[in-house]
Amino acid sequence: MTTNNTMTTLSEVTNFLNDAGYTIDFNLKQSYLECMSTHLKIFPGEFIVDKHYRFEGESDPADEAIVFAISCPKHNLKGVLINGYGISSDSISDEMIKALDERKH
Template sequence: MRSYDTLTEAINSKQTEGYTFDFNLKSSILECKTLNKTFKPNEFNVDVFYRFEGDSNPDDSSILYAIQTACGIKGLLVDAYGVYSDSLTAEMIQKLKISH
């Protein structure tokens, strides 16, 4: 898996790979406002993810998910992680779970 120095660099690279839609994370669904569609955890897969640590402030930590839905829509989700991440259902947490 390729690594990136910045979130912007990762986003630009993944967009050239076809991950062109923006996803928003809700407690139990993934939302694509551009297409006016929502996806349950069983309707998408995380292809790859990248973590980014804030240089001077731990509050700036984020994660980029490259996601593909069951119907072939590819997009990106940027979210905070740690204590400031959104509250999610257990099913959504399991779907986005980061295993090492």
């Protein structure tokens, strides 16, 4: 996926991804991703992290976030997962941690 290197805000990245077809909002659960609109559960091995973007707050660690561009060929879905990282990150299974690593194509 090609990106514009001038994107510096969370909204710029999410708008870019939406324009690129990543239109589903995912919610992170301990051992799966949930498709917010349909409540479909997507488990590790069923999705691929195509790209991720990190945002670090200049002075407040609570401003740290990561945006994942995720595709799920099994369900023909592409979407976005936004999550905090560092101190504010969610507790997830080791399998989910491995699944959220960006894969190189």
